[in-house]
Amino acid sequence: MNLTNYHSHSTYCDGSAPLKKFVSEALNQGFTSYGFSSHAPLPFSTNWNMDKDKMEDYLEECCELVVEYKNKIELYLGLEIDYLTDEYNPSSAYFQNLPLDYRIGSVHFVEIDNEQFVDVDCGVELFRENVQKYFNRDYEEVVIRYFEAQRKLILAGGFDFIGHCDKISKNASANAKGILDSSFYKSVVKSYFEFVAQHKCMLEINSKAYELRGMLFPNIEHFELLRELEIPVMVNSDSHKPQLINSGRKEALKALHTAKFDRVMELHDGVWTGVPIHTIYRY
Template sequence: MNNLTNYHSHTSFCDGKAPMEAFIAEAVRQGFTSYGVSSHAPLPFRTRWTIDDREQTGLYLQEFARLKRLYGDRIELYVGLEIDYMDEDQQPANDYFQSLPLDYRIGSVHLLHSTQGEIVDIDTRPEVFREHVRLHLGGDLKRVVLAYFDKLMRMIGRGGFDFIGHADKISYNVSCCEPDILGQQWYKDKISEYFTFIAEKGAMIEVNTKTLHRNGFLYPNKEHFGLIRTLGIPVVVNSDAHLPELINSGRPEALRLLKASGIGAVWQLERGVWTEVPIGE
């Protein structure tokens, strides 16, 4: 199969459910041409879902180097980090993340700040998200959506990443709160502004397939594929796997949907260079 690649996966260094080697061994078993690990980068505070600190980041890089020596003759291996944009200090373009010997960087937003300055996780189960909006984000769903996309746009403006992770991840949770919200004109206008800004900055986006089999959503939403095609935004397809057996989950379906929408190629790493590759049959 063409396009058998993945550059978004989380190992036991963060919130993944298996050691790094298990993911790489599974990629070799399935015949992947290239594979990347991308644990959540450390934040200024400890969490259950990120690498703990800079010392652990060093160990993460050491383990990758060991595995690349072990498996590198069978598969192209790459190491990255998924780096949260929180503010001007904690973001993909800062000096620390740029100094690390990474093959690529994913820029993502998982957290918002409340009006009281609290850090609020919006990448949660829908019922938890609903409570976070009510208790910490003023109960105003529209304001939360606009704040999320504005934060992503600030990150895109700063750069420092190779591609944007799960470009509209909030869409599923807000649609669970308000089923018709994705069709409202203000939402469509914001999406158009957001993707137009991505195109203007020449950024690449990820089509994230993690929850396709669970809730039917891709990120970005497949309804936006036509706009993405029209704007000429480059696309990489990743599974955001947290278990080795899910490294290809949803990816074949996403590739078919992209091709059906008129997007005939995706981007992959080949010999360390991002390369446009036609979507296979």
């Protein structure tokens, strides 16, 4: 089985272990390709993003590990970068000038007023409080704002693939029962994926929440639409712990295969390549 992962978080941001621990675990599990992707610095303080003054150390250590393990595993230097505004996103000059192998474009915040932002990728209870406080308990409004930010991310560009693109489904479904089955949500998501396809973007299938919640992002129910729209995908664990770097991958690949996907994207020799699923995992 060919094992890869391009989304993980170390102690440079909110991960639980140093970079080298993730490499060691990747080798132990037989990974062929692995990427580092700490949360990029933000223009305001959070408890999960990397501080800007750590960037030089992060880049240096990643590059040292690439060289140290070059004969054992393909290692890649990435960064998960938030879309906030047209000025702050993966296409910003600061991020484009960093010597990265790839960039993940993600949305964790939505703008509420004049460059004031609220976290929508937080815990379920805090999400509920934020929706009550900033959106007058209107869950449909926050979903609309979230996917508007996702569209702006795509228009801004500067990324290689989009991270956990419908992750708001976790908090929205926990607080507004039945919203994922509503015609409103299905319409918003379908329109968004059509926009993704129109702009020829790659998506990750994020398996972080599979073991605890049985959820993938995008959710499994959207896989057939993604395939019909010919959107290229990859499977990433978004792991914050070394032992979870392969969590949910098998199940995600199986679901993609069931939806008649025939390949997933991987980095090989620095090039994004479509690899047939049947050569990666046999069911």
